[in-house]
Amino acid sequence: MEYPSIGTSDLKLSAITFGAWAAGGWMWGGNEEKDAIQAIRAAYDHGVTSIDTAPAYGQGASERIVGKAIRELPRDKVQILTKYGLRWDTTKGVFHFKSKDNQGQDINMHKYAGREGIIKEVEDSLRLLGTDYIDLYQIHWPDTSTPIAETMDTVSDLIRQGKVRHAGVCNYDATQMEEAAKHINLVSDQVPYSMIKRGIEKELVPYCIENRKSILAYSPMERGVLSGKIHPGHVFAAGDHRAGLFYFKDENLTRIQRFLDSIQPIADEKGVSLSQLVLRWTLAQPGITVLLCGARNATQAISNAKAIELSLSESEVSSITEHLNELRLNPDA
Template identity: 65%
Template sequence: MEYRKLGDSNLEVSAITFGSWAAGGWMWGGTERNESVKAIKASYNEGVTSIDTAPIYGQGLSEEIVGEAIKGIPRDKVQILTKYGMRWDLKKGDFAFKSKNNDGQDIDVYKYSGKESIIKECENSLKRLGTDYIDLYQIHWPDVTTPIEETMEAIQDLITQGKVLYAGVCNYNENQMMEAAKTINLVSNQVPYSMVNRGIEQVVLPYSLANKKSIIAYSPLERGLLTGKINPGHVFANGDHRATNHFFTETNIIKVNAFLQEIIPLAADKGISVGQLVLRWTIDIPGITIALAGARNAEQAIQNAKAIHVKISPDQMSFINSQLDQLLID
């Protein structure tokens, strides 16, 4: 495994980090807890020491699963990255969307990052995770109803108390990052980035590189689309958000699979899966410190971790990028 420091911090994380959104089941058509625990443990055994989670993932379930999976591992051997600022149990802040929990009950999700809410969320996360500190604490989405200064002051208080080591953000643009940096030292920004979703290359990535902020790339496999296992007509499980995601229209699935056919021979020559090639491509992009990779079982987790051993030459990167330049997603 490769380990990289987040921003200008001393926190070293695994370049392939376990993403545990799907482990929580919410918006993924459910989960199998035991399989998720096994997946995290298998990932750790392959050198993946970092795990990204959030309270909203399964309304606490993902964090509980992470806590169960890391029980018995020396705390300083694993890095917990979790989040705050999405409440399903409090109608306050910026309404985000309506959803259903894993039991099929209606819930309203709000983006809220007021100081008192953050303090409560942190305490709840620490309990679910079974730890007394969080390595990286990240605001999940910007909250337009709370001044960024207030939010970051709360995180600074938690750092002073030793409950949080470092501060990060998610889904922030460069202006929001600059505003937050007036109050606290940010080490990272977690944003969507994949071969078919490269919007951050315009401004956010250059800003982060110039200011020594790490980019944590989420959905690098575009929720499974870039594994080559999704074909036109695919039927998703009830409650799986991909059923209505624009990347998964029949037209886009056909286009992406045609692109994958061009790079599959390269993966085959290396004796790897196309998904492993995609993950390696992602963390080879300058400025991308981490690629989050989710897994529903141990085998998937092991395969994701092994992507770290893939080597892509400059000529091969150029070939992949030339194929991507021809890919136009609707």
């Protein structure tokens, strides 16, 4: 495993970090707690020491499961990343979207990162995670109803209190990051990035490289579509949010599969899975520091961790990119 430094801080994360959204079940058609715990522990045994979660993932379920999974692990060898500012239990802030919790009850998600909200959330997270500090605390989504200064000043207070070690953001653009950095030592931005979703390359990546901020890429497998295991006609479990997404429409699944078939020979030559090849290419892109990889079970977690063992030459990365550039998928079309 590789352990890059995050931003200019002394925080080091595993290059493959365990993404625990699906562990909470919410929007993924449910979960098996036992499998999620085994996946986290298997990942740790293979060098994945960092775990990313959030209160919203199962409305506390993911954080609780992560807490159980790491209970017997040495705390100083595990890096906990969690978030704040995506609420289902208040109408403050900005309405984000309608959803259902794991019990099928309607909930409304709001983006809210006011001072008193953050103070409540950090205490809830510490309790559920069973720890007295969070290694990287990140705003989940920009909250336009709260000044960035108020949000970041509050997190600065939490750092001084020892409850938080480092501050990051999620889903911020370069302008928002620049404003946040005036109020706190911001080390990272967690954003969606994959072979077929590369919009951040235009502005955010250059900003982060120039200002020495790390990019934590979430959904590098584009919610599983780049594994090559989801084909036209696939039926998702009830509550699985992927069913209506652009990339999972039959015509796009067909086009994506055509691309994956074109790079399959490289995976075969290397003796790795297609998923491992996809992950390694993604990590090789400029400005990308860490990949957040979800896993439903220990087998998937181990496969993700072993992607780091793959070595790709510059020419191999370029060859994959050439095939990719022929795909031309536009989710905004």
